[in-house]
Amino acid sequence: MIPAIGLALGIIIGLLLQPAVPVWLQPYLPIAVIAALDAVFGGVRAILDGIFDDKVFVVSFLSNVVVAAFIVFLGDKLGVGSQLSTGVVVVLGVRIFSNVAAIRRHLFNA
Helix, strand or coil: CHHHHHHHHHHHHHHHHCCCCCHHHCCCHHHHHHHHHHHHHHHHHHHHHCCCCHHHHHHHHHHHHHHHHHHHHHHHHHCCHHHHHHHHHHHHHHHHHHHHHHHHHHHHCC
């Protein structure tokens, strides 16, 4: 429940404050959000499976965001930023949908 509450609070705070993102950070923000969502859905799945560990969640959350941002940064420096960004989105998207499918199976027994 902690990841879901954190996600809801983050969305509400973001909508209320409407922070401005610096131009240099804009290419990395969507990838960081996708990486963070992967960790959140993984945390929800772990809670439903009864194996949630808050330390593992925090490390997973931070490492997902840092690694994904680093891959995009490296791609920008190599001149292939959009290709690596697409790769990160595909890989994390597959993981997100896999976790959502597991959550759905657990909640609806389907």
